[in-house]
Amino acid sequence: MDLRLLRYFLAVCATGTLHGAAAVVHVAQPSLSRQIRRLEQDLGFALFDRSARGLSLTAAGRAFLPVAEDLLRRATQATATARSIARGTVSDLTVVAAPTTVADVISPFIVHAGAEGIIGNAIEVMPEHVYSAIEHGDADFAVGTRIPPAELRSMVLGHAYLWAQMPAWHPFASRPTVSIAELVKEPLIVMSRAHGVRQMLDSAAARAGLAFTASVETTSPVLAQALAAAGRGICVLSDDPHYDLVAVPISTPGGELIITLFGVWDELHYASAHIAACLDELSEFNAELYPQTIKFGVDGSVG
Numbered sequence: 001m002d003l004r005l006l007r008y009f010l011a012v013c014a015t016g017t018l019h020g021a022a023a024v025v026h027v028a029q030p031s032l033s034r035q036i037r038r039l040e041q042d043l044g045f046a047l048f049d050r051s052a053r054g055l056s057l058t059a060a061g062r063a064f065l066p067v068a069e070d071l072l073r074r075a076t077q078a079t080a081t082a083r084s085i086a087r088g089t090v091s092d093l094t095v096v097a098a099p100t101t102v103a104d105v106i107s108p109f110i111v112h113a114g115a116e117g118i119i120g121n122a123i124e125v126m127p128e129h130v131y132s133a134i135e136h137g138d139a140d141f142a143v144g145t146r147i148p149p150a151e152l153r154s155m156v157l158g159h160a161y162l163w164a165q166m167p168a169w170h171p172f173a174s175r176p177t178v179s180i181a182e183l184v185k186e187p188l189i190v191m192s193r194a195h196g197v198r199q200m201l202d203s204a205a206a207r208a209g210l211a212f213t214a215s216v217e218t219t220s221p222v223l224a225q226a227l228a229a230a231g232r233g234i235c236v237l238s239d240d241p242h243y244d245l246v247a248v249p250i251s252t253p254g255g256e257l258i259i260t261l262f263g264v265w266d267e268l269h270y271a272s273a274h275i276a277a278c279l280d281e282l283s284e285f286n287a288e289l290y291p292q293t294i295k296f297g298v299d300g301s302v303g
Helices: 003-015 018-025 029-043 059-087 099-116 127-135 196-207 221-229 272-289
Strands: 048-051 054-057 093-097 119-124 141-144 153-161 163-166 188-191 216-218 234-237 246-252 258-265
Touching (some): 003 018, 018 029, 054 059, 093 099, 093 127, 099 141, 099 272, 127 141, 141 272, 163 221, 188 196, 188 221, 196 234, 216 221, 221 234, 258 272
Parallel strands (some): 093 119, 093 141, 188 234
Antiparallel strands (some): 048 054, 141 258, 163 246
16 A cells, blocks of 8 residues: 555545645645545545535545554654664664553653663553553553563563552551551542552452452542542552652551562564663662662563
């Protein structure tokens, strides 16, 4: 398929007229009209309804629009990758991670790596969608908290606590840990059931034979922390504490609640060795940035 024709199609969709699209792609309007007709012939269906009022997408055109956008995006990625390979350099790789990981782990590391760092972009998705972004070609590697697929290469970057966060005046704030049995008796500000940290808390309570009723459920970690800082309860998160909150590890009969951080990538990726080295550096940096984090040697690869 001629990518040039796809660009013309997207330009018409963006501007709404052949005249406007012609100015954007620097092609005469009659020529652009012929190219759109050619694309429709190649596809075997009409993309636009043409009337006196102008152009509008057909049902088939609306269905094809995201396909065209995806093809052009992947073509752009392929071009950038080819140039990197030709130069023998690696730069501007894309990492995918949950928003908390991007904010607390990836972004500080990008600053630390400086202009020579290989991470050029980060995609934020829900934890359950992190690894699928690699499989779909949307990212070069991932940093996630769920068990990686066996077909992908992975390494353990480290372990971090699931925190109970409360104001400094709270009696638990001066404790090295707070037991889950004590915690569930407090007003709890928790994430919605779709979030991994909530699922982890629920599972730990169930294993301990405990039950609790959340004081507040939210999808926003920032809001949870704000409510805790306002004295509305204790929030349970993996995020760094804000609003002068104190973060205390949660202990259970089986040990403290720990989150494992994985670095994941396709071993056949052209920059596989560079990605592995980057993740190794990320692990070391994270251990220095968060000395309270439980460090796990990156030699302990899984998958």
